Amino acid sequence: MAFELSAETLSYIEKTIPRYPQKRSAIMMILHAIQKEKGLLSLEAQEWVAEKLDLAPIQVREVVTFYPFYREKPIGKRHIRVCRTLSCALNGGYKVCDAFKKEFHTELDEISPDGRVTVEFAECLASCGTAPVAMVDDQLYENLNEEQVAAICEQIKKETPAADTAGSKS
Numbered sequence: 001m002a003f004e005l006s007a008e009t010l011s012y013i014e015k016t017i018p019r020y021p022q023k024r025s026a027i028m029m030i031l032h033a034i035q036k037e038k039g040l041l042s043l044e045a046q047e048w049v050a051e052k053l054d055l056a057p058i059q060v061r062e063v064v065t066f067y068p069f070y071r072e073k074p075i076g077k078r079h080i081r082v083c084r085t086l087s088c089a090l091n092g093g094y095k096v097c098d099a100f101k102k103e104f105h106t107e108l109d110e111i112s113p114d115g116r117v118t119v120e121f122a123e124c125l126a127s128c129g130t131a132p133v134a135m136v137d138d139q140l141y142e143n144l145n146e147e148q149v150a151a152i153c154e155q156i157k158k159e160t161p162a163a164d165t166a167g168s169k170s
Ligand code: FES
Pocket: 083, 084, 085, 086, 087, 088, 089, 123, 124, 125, 126, 127, 128, 131, 132, 133
């Protein structure tokens, strides 16, 4: 089936491209918009972007694989990113990550069995003074400990129904 986007995303893309002196410079904004709608950047999506911006598919793939915030694999409904850079690592970031994994009976970079989350490590989230920190989607949580992680997980479980099948975001 041909790669398709919603009218809203298409309209955003059509408006975004002319804002840049060169079409290719819109690549990151377009990739973000597509990932927001689809949950990931499939090869079909990357080919579509390449055609749209007069690029070779490999040039789009280089961008997708270079930046850690772009995804080629589906993730759970909520995206948990735990900082593992120095300040956070020294202040318990690894324990925080283990606590998230334990709460959702999952492994790093996997979709949890209930489909609710994917837990990943991230590099510095620009809040080193309040280490250890983690983000759940766009929300930053600071000065974390295992009790706070348990409270955040309880909230996620309340707000996010378990998926019938893992990877429902794709
Ligand atoms: S080291 Fe974790 S936010 Fe900078």
